Each structure stands twice: as C-alpha cells, then as structure tokens.
Amino acid sequence: MITCKQVSTLATSGELERQSAWTRLEIRFHLWMCKHCSRLVRQMRQMREAGRRLRSTFESESPAGGDSGLEVRVLAKLRNPPTGNDEQTH
Amino acid sequence: MKQAELSESDALARLKNRDPEVLADLVNEHSRPLYRAARGMGFKEDEAEDMVQDVFITFLASIDRFEGRSQLRTWLFGILHHKSMERRRKRVREDQHDTIDEIFESKFDGSGSWASPPQDLVRLMESKQIGEAIAHCMEGLPPLQRSVFVLREMEGLDGDAVCKILEVSVTNMGVLMFRARNRLRECLEGRGWGKTQ
The missing domain is CATH 1.10.1740.10 (RNA polymerase sigma factor, region 2, helix turn helix motif)
Incomplete structure (x- = not known):
C-alpha cells in the first residue's frame, strides 16, 4: 500500500500525473482516506495559485504599465543594437 | 500580421x-x-x-x-x-545534498506516515499579503529551484519546455520542483500563516 511519504513525494515533485493508472488509483484512494495528504495536495494547488497571483503583480507593475512602453523600448534597442559580441551559448 | x-x-x-x-x-x-x-x-x-x-x-x-x-x-x-x-556571476548547479530533503524526511515516521502533518494555508491564500509572502519566500530559493517554480507555476510552461530551457532531465526537474515547493511550504508555514483559527 502506498504511504503518505510516497504520495507527498510524488505530489510535491509534480509527478502524480506521470504515474501508471494503477498507482494513480492507489493515490486517489489514499487521498480519500488521508486528510493530511489531501491537505498537502491542496497546499501544492495553493502555491500554484500564489504563483499566478505573483505573475499578475509583475504584469501590473510592468514598465509597460498597460501601454506599450516596454515593447517600444525593446524594439528601439533592437533597431540600434549595442556594439560588441553578445553571443549566447544556448 | x-x-x-x-x-x-x-x-x-x-x-x-x-x-x-x-x-x-x-x-x-x-x-x-x-x-x-x-x-x-x-x-x-x-x-x-x-x-x-x-x-x-x-x-x-x-x-x-x-x-x-x-x-x-x-x-x-x-x-x-x-x-x-x-x-x-556564479556557478549555479543543484547540489546532490540539500537540507530541505532532511526537513521533508523529518515530517514522516519510520512507516512513511505523517509525524508532523502539513498546515492549512487557507488564511494565507485569503490574505491580501499573499503576493508579498510568496515573493519573500521565493527569495530563499536557490536559483535553479526558483527558475523551475517561476516557469512551471508562474508562467505555466509544460515540463518538457522547462527541461529544455534549464537543460535538465525530467528527473532533475522533479527534484528541483520537489525542493522548491518544500522550501516554499516551510517558509509559508514558518511565517505563521498556516494557522487556521
């Protein structure tokens, strides 16, 4: 039988969905039985929501600030790039 | 166009x-x-x-x-x-050993059951300070863990894309996410936001 530690490890690493159908069934049953693991899974969801809210914060503080300022500045620099090598190794 | x-x-x-x-x-x-x-x-x-x-x-x-x-x-x-x-300007690699792994281990007893169960973050999520709290806690993440969290949870990119961007394997990405989330969880709970009363 799957343990709380195993469920928590999979939930925290984001690997619940990558498990076999049988394991996912085991996990669902475990979550139905275990309020602590359910809470942990809820925490993961809450952290994702918090991340999305932070994204909105950065969106609203963007130098673009609702207009196209950021894009205009970026385009201006692309038309007049700085001299020198700026090669990336990606 | x-x-x-x-x-x-x-x-x-x-x-x-x-x-x-x-x-x-x-x-x-x-x-x-x-x-x-x-x-x-x-x-x-x-x-x-x-x-x-x-x-x-x-x-x-x-x-x-x-x-x-x-x-x-x-x-x-x-x-x-x-x-x-x-x-x-520093070498950024993920150490094999991370103290957060020990903290995670300490939450469970020998049979793999919870010894120190997680708290509910309801109050935190309902708070207006959530943005500030998560931003503060993200400061404590090592760079790669932070990048995984930003790309996956903030930007919503899929796992394959994140692996390509960070040049890590799927397994490594899982480890990075595991550590990032555990660290954030510890930080958020440690800030006293986990109390539900």
Missing part, C-alpha cells in the same frame, strides 16, 4: 532580414512573459527590462542556430535563463 499566420520558416526568414513587422510581432508577443519571468527570478524592474532587451538582441544574433527543434518561446526563455545565470 501575427506570427501564427505565417509559417514558422517564413517568419524566421523574415526575422533574419530584420523584417520590422515580424520583429514587432515577436517583441509584442514575448516581451511581457520574459519580463515577468525575469522579475520572478529575482531581478529588479530595470534589470528585468534590460534582460528582455538582451534576450532579443542575443536571439537575433544567434537566429541562424535556431533550427525550430524547440518552440520559439522555449528558445527565448532558454536565452533568458542563460542571461540570468550570467548576471548572477
């Missing part, structure tokens, strides 16, 4: 010639996500904007090497990741 309306090869060919229309589409579509990600990675507003500009400059300088094996967005985020590593 939107890039989606052009074939990718047409768009790339026009970008190589610095076609202003396609270039503007590219910048309009990707500037803000790149800016948000740079902010999420911990860079100040001005620095994040500089990085966005650098990403596009580098992209255009290296466009001949873009062979379409990954999505354009993935390629651009990959450049951003490299820029962030350069700016941190």
